[in-house]
Amino acid sequence: MIRNFPLLVLGAAALAACNPKPETLTARDDDPMAEELANAAPVELPPAIAASKTYRCKDNSLVTIDWMQGGKAANLRVGKSTTPTALAAAAEGEGLSAADGTKLSGSATAGSVSLTLPGKGAQSCKA
Secondary structure (H helix, E strand, C coil), X not given: CCCCHHHHHHHHHHHHCCCCCCCCCCCCCCCCCHHHHHHCCCCCCCCCEEEEEEEEECXXXXXXXXXXXXXXXXXXXXXXXXXXXXXXXXXXXXXXECXXXXXXXXXXXXXXXXXXXXXXXXXXXXX
């Protein structure tokens, strides 16, 4: 009994430190961000992939193009590269281009596209 006495005193001290009053939680009806959310611009989701095609180009290289819905964007992979180059429409009817100078004209439904890579001339690529 004497050996258990310090444990009993320690347990009693721990329980005595608790607050015996019940804690009341109340829900708030007002949202502090309600006005900001009501005035926020609508969110536009990124386009989904409409088609993914592999093309053989005139210089015998392979390119994979993920065509996005709407025809205003595409992701281009050259060879075995896993990092895509994002292409976007600059102006209506001019095809897709990237900041590094890559240019692509064609569509997901066409059998061939015209591709210009940085440091290379324009070449035809067939599906």
